[in-house]
Amino acid sequence: MIQFIHVYKAYSPAHYVLQDLCLQIDPGEFVFLIGPSGVGKTTFFKLIYREELPNKGEILVAGFNLKVLPASKLPYLRQKIGIVFQDFKLLPELNVYENIALGLQILGYPVAYIKQKTCELSEKLDLERKLNSKVGTLSTGEKQRVVIARALAHQPPILLADEPTSNLDARRSLVVIDLFRELNSQGSVVIFATHNRDLTNLVPKARIMELREGAIQERK
Amino acid sequence: MLSFWLKKTWHNIRNNLGPQLGCLLTITLALGTFGMFILLGINFVQEVKQWQRKIPIIVFFNTAEQAQLAKEKIEKRNQISHVNYVSPKQSLLRLKKWLKDKEILLEGIDDNTLLPSLEIGLKTEFYNLNFLTTFAHSLKKMPGVVEVVYPSQLFLLAVKGWKFFQILLFLIGIFLSIATIFIVSNFVYLHFQKKKEEIAIMRLLGATEGFIRMPFFIEGILQGFIASLLSVFILWLFAHWFNRQIAEASLHFKLSFLNLKQTLGFIVFGSILGYLGSFLGTKK
Ligand SMILES: Nc1ncnc2c1ncn2[C@@H]1O[C@H](COP(=O)(O)OP(=O)(O)O)[C@@H](O)[C@H]1O
Ligand SMILES: [Mg+2]
Numbered sequence: 001m002i003q004f005i006h007v008y009k010a011y012s013p014a015h016y017v018l019q020d021l022c023l024q025i026d027p028g029e030f031v032f033l034i035g036p037s038g039v040g041k042t043t044f045f046k047l048i049y050r051e052e053l054p055n056k057g058e059i060l061v062a063g064f065n066l067k068v069l070p071a072s073k074l075p076y077l078r079q080k081i082g083i084v085f086q087d088f089k090l091l092p093e094l095n096v097y098e099n100i101a102l103g104l105q106i107l108g109y110p111v112a113y114i115k116q117k118t119c120e121l122s123e124k125l126d127l128e129r130k131l132n133s134k135v136g137t138l139s140t141g142e143k144q145r146v147v148i149a150r151a152l153a154h155q156p157p158i159l160l161a162d163e164p165t166s167n168l169d170a171r172r173s174l175v176v177i178d179l180f181r182e183l184n185s186q187g188s189v190v191i192f193a194t195h196n197r198d199l200t201n202l203v204p205k206a207r208i209m210e211l212r213e214g215a216i217q218e219r220k
Numbered sequence: 221m222l223s224f225w226l227k228k229t230w231h232n233i234r235n236n237l238g239p240q241l242g243c244l245l246t247i248t249l250a251l252g253t254f255g256m257f258i259l260l261g262i263n264f265v266q267e268v269k270q271w272q273r274k275i276p277i278i279v280f281f282n283t284a285e286q287a288q289l290a291k292e293k294i295e296k297r298n299q300i301s302h303v304n305y306v307s308p309k310q311s312l313l314r315l316k317k318w319l320k321d322k323e324i325l326l327e328g329i330d331d332n333t334l335l336p337s338l339e340i341g342l343k344t345e346f347y348n349l350n351f352l353t354t355f356a357h358s359l360k361k362m363p364g365v366v367e368v369v370y371p372s373q374l375f376l377l378a379v380k381g382w383k384f385f386q387i388l389l390f391l392i393g394i395f396l397s398i399a400t401i402f403i404v405s406n407f408v409y410l411h412f413q414k415k416k417e418e419i420a421i422m423r424l425l426g427a428t429e430g431f432i433r434m435p436f437f438i439e440g441i442l443q444g445f446i447a448s449l450l451s452v453f454i455l456w457l458f459a460h461w462f463n464r465q466i467a468e469a470s471l472h473f474k475l476s477f478l479n480l481k482q483t484l485g486f487i488v489f490g491s492i493l494g495y496l497g498s499f500l501g502t503k504k
Contacts, residue, residue, distance in 0.1 A: 081426075
């Protein structure tokens with residue numbers, strides 16, 4: 001599903017965030033990407049959804065070779081990926097409902113389905129009373145849950161979650177991880193990036209990748 | 221998806237009302253000016269056509285008998301709407317009426333110096349230069365004909381005038397269309413830039429360019445649609461006012477308005493310009 005072949009990534013010359021990265025993630029895997037902040041977790045995700053291109057090496061995602069992917073096909077790569085952005089990236093002009101529904105709108109789902117899916121997720125994430133609020137008025141934790149709902153709504157084959165529970169209490173974090181596991185059980189790849197190693201205990205079968213000094217080490 | 225786009229367009233318009241209205245007024249002005257020229261053009265053509273109908277072909281004969289004989293012959297032709305015999309006496313009376321104050325000019329002229337004539341009117345569809353010329357030639361060959369006067373010069377002038385006007389209309393049309401497209405594209409471009417962050421997020425979520433641009437297209441089409449609707453309304457008001465205040469008071473000329481087909485065509489044209497503007501405005 002995701003393949004990195006000798007990938008190098010640097011933002012400034014000579015300082016590599018990722019160095020000679022080789023890895024393969026298969027459908028149905030639940031992966032924790034752990035490492036302290038600043039180590040390159042977000043960069044790793046950006047390479048997957050092709051916001052950044054590697055300086056060297058090749059990346060294959062969901063059958064697309066990102067190196068030769070034309071701009072016109074980029075949306076179809078991204079439609080296969082659900083992203084919980086670390087910085088949320090919500091549309092302030094829209095309300096909670098519209099933000100959650102946005103991904104489904106983009107994929108052209110019928111209105112009734114969008115409504116059902118959005119309400120279902122907002123209920124699970126405790127957002128149903130906020131559906132009509134503009135996202136600007138929400139607390140950080142609420143915003144984070146909106147982003148999670150938006151990323152899950154279209155049941156993407158790949159879910160990239162960048163510190164998705166950083167602003168949530170323990171109870172809500174558990175709910176979120178359960179939602180991720182539910183998606184994962186249907187065959188989707190879930191990559192959960194966090195600096196909090198303790199979270200890995202919540203998903204016993206998960207694969208754990210530790211990012212350190214530009215390289216990935218697998219942990220049991 | 222459509223409801224999403226419409227909602228988005230509505231948001232976009234509401235949050236950008238000032239520039240929105242500015243753009244609308246400017247292109248209303250441009251389209252209104254264009255519409256005004258079209259209106260004048262249409263009335264010009266109509267006027268010329270009516271004019272033609274009133275100008276007969278006049279054939280002068282040596283004798284009244286020859287004229288009467290020719291009249292019978294000419295009347296049989298199916299291109300003819302009417303043939304009137306005008307006696308020298310009638311001609312003199314007419315001249316006197318035309319030259320009311322300047323009767324000095326008529327000194328020495330009496331009904332013996334004037335020739336009998338026929339006034340020939342053609343059916344409308346035969347009022348073209350080709351037919352007029354050949355018809356005049358055939359008239360000249362009839363026995364006793366002295367002179368044939370037909371509105372060829374006048375006709376040519378009208379045709380030339382109309383041709384010139386058409387070119388002018390075309391150039392003005394092109395100029396104002398480009399101006400409209402330019403204004404809309406500029407406006408949409410600025411609006412698009414304003415929404416850059418939002419658009420970047422939509423792209424991250426997998427939105428295609430078409431999906432992102434659609435609300436802006438709708439916006440551009442709406443701009444063109446409303447502006448052309450407004451300018452048609454303003455022109456209608458103008459024509460109405462003109463006919464009431466000016467036409468009745470002085471001229472015998474009444475401004476006729478665009479017919480339904482022309483009106484709809486104009487509005488569709490305006491909408492297309494709006495679309496083209498937004499198409500260009502959302503292109504990188
Ligand atoms: N757009 C950028 N330009 C320059 N440097 C960047 C950029 N994004 C990230 N970096 C740098 O790359 C390193 C990894 O950042 P990031 O991938 O955000 O780490 P993490 O998500 O693990 O906290 C950091 O040192 C950061 O300063
Ligand atoms: Mg990060």
